Amino acid sequence: xxxxxxxxxxxxxxxxxxxxxxxxxxxxxxxxxxxxxxxxxxxxxxxxxxxxxxxxxxxxxxxxxxxxxxxxxxxxxxxxxxxxxxxxxxxxxxxxxxxxxxxxxxxxxxxxxxxxxxxxxxxxxxxxxxxxxxxxxxxxxxxxxxxxxxxxxxxxxxxxxxxxxxxxxxxxxxxxxxxxxxxxxxxxxxxxxxxxxxxxxxxxxxxxxxxxxxxxxxxxxxxxxxxxxxxxxxxxxxxxxxxxxxxxxxxxxxxxxxxxxxxxxxxxxxxxxxxxxxxxxxxxxxxxxxxxxxxxxxxxxxxxxxxx
Numbered sequence: 044x045x046x047x048x049x050x051x052x053x054x055x056x057x058x059x060x061x062x063x064x065x066x067x068x069x070x071x072x073x074x075x076x077x078x079x080x081x082x083x084x085x086x087x088x089x090x091x092x093x094x095x096x097x098x099x100x101x102x103x104x105x106x107x108x109x110x111x112x113x114x115x116x117x118x119x120x121x122x123x124x125x126x127x128x129x130x131x132x133x134x135x136x137x138x139x140x141x142x143x144x145x146x147x148x149x150x151x152x153x154x155x156x157x158x159x160x161x162x163x164x165x166x167x168x169x170x171x172x173x174x175x176x177x178x179x180x181x182x183x184x185x186x187x188x189x190x191x192x193x194x195x196x197x198x199x200x201x202x203x204x205x206x207x208x209x210x211x212x213x214x215x216x217x218x219x220x221x222x223x224x225x226x227x228x229x230x231x232x233x234x235x236x237x238x239x240x241x242x243x244x245x246x247x248x249x250x251x252x253x254x255x256x257x258x259x260x261x262x263x264x265x266x267x268x269x270x271x272x273x274x275x276x277x278x279x280x281x282x283x284x285x286x287x288x289x290x291x292x293x294x295x296x297x298x299x300x301x302x303x304x305x306x307x308x309x310x311x312x313x314x315x316x317x318x319x320x321x322x323x324x325x326x327x328x329x330x331x332x333x334x335x336x337x338x339x340x341x342x343x344x345x346x347x348x349x350x351x
Contacts, residue, residue, distance in 0.1 A: 046209035048072070050114045050136050052129050054080050054104065056174040057146070058120035059182045063089050063100035064213045071102035072111055074133060081106050083180030091174075092183045108133045116206070119145045123152065123316035130159040139164075142202055146170045146190065148234060148301070149316030150227045151323055153195055163199065166206060167223055168192035169230050190215045193223025228272050232284050234300075234317045235268050235335070236261045237292060242302030242312065243341050249296030252289045260334070261288065267332040268321050274328040306345050314342040 047070060051062045054075035062073045073089075075081055084104035090097050105111065114136045121129045126147070137143065143160040145152045146168050156165050171188020190210055192203055207217040220226055237248055240261050244250065251257045262285065269281045305312040319339050325332040 046115050046142075046205060048112070048114045049116045049118065050074055050108060050111065050133070051102075051118045051120055052108075052133055053120035053122075054084070055120060056176050056182050057170065057172065058118075059089055059176070059180075060091065060172055060174050060184050061118060061120065061146075061170075062102045063091050063098075063182075064215060065210070066100050066102035067213045069209065069213070072108070072114070073102050073104040074106075074108050075104065076106060077179070078106060080104070080179045087180060090181045092177065092181070108136045111136055113138045114141050116142045116144060116209075119143070119147060119152075119156070121147075122311075123147050123149055123313045124311055126152065126155045127158070130155070134159060142166060142206070144168070144192070144206070147316070148230075149313055149320055150224075150231050151316055151320035154323070162196045163194075164202070166192050166194055166202065167227065168220075169226055188216070190217045191220055191223065191226050192217060193220040193226075195224070222277075224275065225277050228268075228275075228277055229279065229284075231317065231320070232265060232268060232279070233288060233291060235321055236265050236288050238300035238302045239264065239314065239318050239338050239342070241300045242306050242314075243338060243345065245303060245307060247296060247303075248292050248298035248300060250292075252292035258289075263334045264318075264338065267325070267334055271321055271325045271328060271330055271332065274330060275324065302342065306342070309349065311346055312342055314339055318342070 049065055049069050050072045051058045052074045054073045062071050065071050081104040088099035088101050090099050117137055142164050143156055144166040153165055153167055169191045173186045174182050174184045176182055203219045207219055210217040237251055240251055240257060241248055251261055269279055302312045318335050321332055321335045322339055
């Protein structure tokens with residue numbers, strides 16, 4: 044397997060960052076439904092602002108993947124609630140030789156990805172890079188870090204090693220993990236606590252550590268999630284995670300999480316791949332997670348409260 048043709052579905056901040064860097068050495072196709080973004084990239088390039096300096100990259104951008112042919116690698120960078128539709132709409136660029144990859148927030152993405160590709164061709168992971176969209180085709184690359192990847196089955200074709208070579212040759216720091224779920228759940232704990240609770244309370248991050256009742260909610264959510272993870276064969280120090288969550292809250296008193304921001308602005312959230320992923324994993328392990336089930340229902344109710 045050679046990584047030559049790469050399609051990135053979703054030209055938001057992270058899709059743009061990965062699309063820009065990977066276009067240094069590979070043929071990259073950015074696919075996004077926003078015509079303004081697509082036209083800007085094709086006419087003026089994709090600009091990344093890094094450390095105060097602007098660099099222009101030239102991946103190809105398209106509204107649809109029709110006619111692009113089969114890809115060696117497809118990376119999913121849409122919001123998780125649109126994953127199923129995105130994979131269905133772009134199915135024709137994948138065949139039995141295509142690797143399907145996600146670095147989206149949350150967990151449990153493989154349940155949807157398996158509808159489009161066999162498990163032996165699916166790569167899941169996390170990214171420590173971050174960024175924000177300044178305007179169509181202009182993205183601030185705020186911080187760099189590791190790209191962590193792994194598989195949920197034996198990597199019989201050394202897909203991970205080939206991906207690492209392809210990514211690292213473009214400036215990424217890619218790490219292969221034998222137990223990628225351990226890393227994904229470690230990142231998930233912050234989202235199922237801070238992001239979820241700030242969302243339903245509509246408060247900034249600092250409120251969680253400062254308020255007794257908000258902190259107790261956070262503690263219960265984390266306790267349930269750690270219990271599910273342990274049943275999955277993952278092991279974490281619950282008290283150490285609590286300390287980390289409290290410090291994150293205290294260090295970001297006015298910080299706005301994704302669920303908080305989405306609910307405040309009347310948008311749908313990614314709660315189903317954050318707190319909802321804990322609910323689904325718990326059901327597989329025959330465990331009860333009442334706090335998470337309540338929270339998921341609460342968020343979904345808040346999503347539509349002003350639309351009925």
